[in-house]
Amino acid sequence: MSISLAPLNTFGLKQNCSALVRVVTKSELTTACRLLYSEQVPMLILGGGSNLVFTTDYQGTVVSVETKGIKITTDDDYYYVNAQAGENWHSLVEFCLANNINGLENMALIPGTVGAAPIQNIGAYGIEFNRFCQDVEFLRLDTNELVVFSNEQCRFGYRESIFKQELKHLAVITEVTLKLPKQWLPILEYGPLQHLDPSTVTAQQIFDCVCQVRKSKLPDPSLLxxxxxxxxxxxxxxxxxxxxxxxxxxxxxxxxxxxxxxxxxxxxxxxxxxxxxxxxxxxxxxxxxxxxxxxxxxxxxxxxxxxxxxxxxxxxxxxxxxxxxxxxxxxxxxxxxx
Ligand SMILES: Cc1cc2nc3c(=O)[nH]c(=O)nc-3n(C[C@H](O)[C@H](O)[C@H](O)COP(=O)(O)OP(=O)(O)OC[C@H]3O[C@@H](n4cnc5c(N)ncnc54)[C@H](O)[C@@H]3O)c2cc1C
Missing domain, CATH: 3.90.78.10 (UDP-N-acetylenolpyruvoylglucosamine reductase, C-terminal domain)
Incomplete structure (x- = not known):
């Protein structure tokens, strides 16, 4: 059987895969990946398909991560936002803003899922994911264990992390926890944000500005x-x-x-x-x-x-x-x- 990947990658490349599994709970995700790994079936974990180029048909199973759920806890100084891997990144940024949890606004409109965010340590307009990452939970395929890595253990760098190095193809990210200070500081160093006044600006204004600049600068994948x-x-x-x-x-x-x-x-x-x-x-x-x-x-x-x-x-x-x-x-x- 052959399934089209065209609607599942933002480049719109018209390739197929041999099988597609859509998983909506963490347990479905880990069960599917454990089985495919043990049977040595080539498998590709798919989020929003916004950082993938399919050069040919994929002779394996694509696991589409569609797990949902966001939980918020707090202490005196921080909000802790735990999100399942299949949550949409931009929706998470919106959700946080709507709940007066600020910090992610510079990274608005980055396409893709929460689970893919740590992999290349997504970033935009002066902020990278690792700034607020508390920890990342993943299924380690070679040891068959669910593991939690701290920010430091993820070895984040510019568009880099351990998930692109030692753990490349060995980690299925299941959930992510962010730690956002209650005392918010606007980050306005990046060009298009420099005109905003740090003493009065709100996170919502930064969010709006980032969205507007991104929409005017970057081609919309649904059109191009x-x-x-x-x-x-x-x-x-x-x-x-x-x-x-x-x-x-x-x-x-x-x-x-x-x-x-x-x-x-x-x-x-x-x-x-x-x-x-x-x-x-x-x-x-x-x-x-x-x-x-x-x-x-x-x-x-x-x-x-x-x-x-x-x-x-x-x-x-x-x-x-x-x-x-x-x-x-x-x-x-x-x-x-x-
Ligand atoms: C218009 C546009 C603008 C963009 N702007 C930015 C930007 O400003 N900053 C930036 O950093 N990036 C940007 N990107 C790139 C992209 O948004 C990010 O790389 C994003 O994190 C990819 O997420 P995804 O869910 O689409 O990943 P996918 O493309 O589905 O997957 C990317 C890689 O991660 C793996 N993967 C995905 N989910 C998991 C998981 N749960 N566990 C293990 N592996 C997984 C896949 O196997 C694949 O190797 C942009 C892309 C587009 C199309």
Whole structure:
């Protein structure tokens, strides 16, 4: 049997999988994953499909995580928000705001599920998931145990965590607990938020501003398939940054804590003249160089060829290697772009 994945991935790639299991409770999720793992059936855990590129039909079972539930507890200083993996991230941000729990507003409108948020440590407008993560519960497939990792144990980094490293393909995230201080501090460093007055601004105003900016900047996947930023912003050494700055005085970069510099990958791609560049049905967005889009009939192969081409051009021009942000899925699991 073959099931279409087209409605289940925001790039709108028309690939199929051999089987699809929808799970709505934690017990269904863990039971399904334990069984598939023990029978050595290739399995892909699917959230909102907003960070996946299917290059071909998937010869395995896709487990769609649709578990729901949010619980709030408090102590004197904090709110603790526990959410099941299948909750929609943006709905959780809205839910918190509606309950006067502030802090997540900068991360409004990031597509996808709560369970996927720790994996690449989602972030936007100056805040990353790890800032408020208390712990992450997951089913560890190789030991068959339900484990809880503290924030520190998750080893979060820029679009990184242990779930993309040592525990890659071994952890099925079941729920997440966030710890949000009752004493709220607005985070307004990021460009479009800088005009807001920190002494009077409300979390709702930040939320509204973030939503408005995101809607005006990023293509809506329901109209133009995409997975958001296709490449991570590359991090280079101070000496490499100085050399680049001499050659390209207007280069956009952000100083990191450890004397390194994060380059704006979108600037590099734009500078290379690749906005609007197209291979097959896949194209660099005409306004947002960091976003690759499906012009209608893109295949996974088109997307990979376009990504490879961009990586090569940027390397030749700037001597900088771009790394792909979404997960690239081959016939039986994750693959690298060749
Ligand atoms: C328009 C747009 C804008 C975006 N903007 C941002 C942004 O501002 N910041 C940002 O960080 N990201 C952004 N993204 C990327 C995306 O929203 C995030 O990566 C998100 O966390 C993906 O969630 P998902 O549920 O869709 O994951 P999926 O795409 O379904 O899965 C992604 C990966 O996580 C795995 N996975 C999913 N759920 C689980 C689970 N419960 N347990 C174990 N593994 C799991 C999958 O197997 C896969 O490897 C954007 C994407 C789009 C389309």
């Amino acid at each position: 398939g995409n997975v958001g930023s296709f490449f991570k912003n590359p991090i280079v050494s101070l000496s490499q940054f100085i050399a680049l700055k001499q050659r390209f005085p207007s280069i956009v970069a952000f100083k990191q804590a450890d004397e390194q510099y994060k380059l704006a990958a979108g600037w590099l791609i734009d500078q290379a003249g690749l906005k609007g560049f197209q291979i097959g049905g896949a194209a660099v967005h005409k306004d947002q160089a960091l976003v690759l889009v499906n012009t209608g009939q893109a295949t996974g192969e088109d997307v990979c060829q376009l990504a490879r081409y961009i990586i090569d051009v940027i390397y030749d021009l700037f001597d900088v290697t771009l790394h792909v942000e979404p997960r690239i899925i081959g016939p039986e699991g994750e693959i690298e772009i060749k």
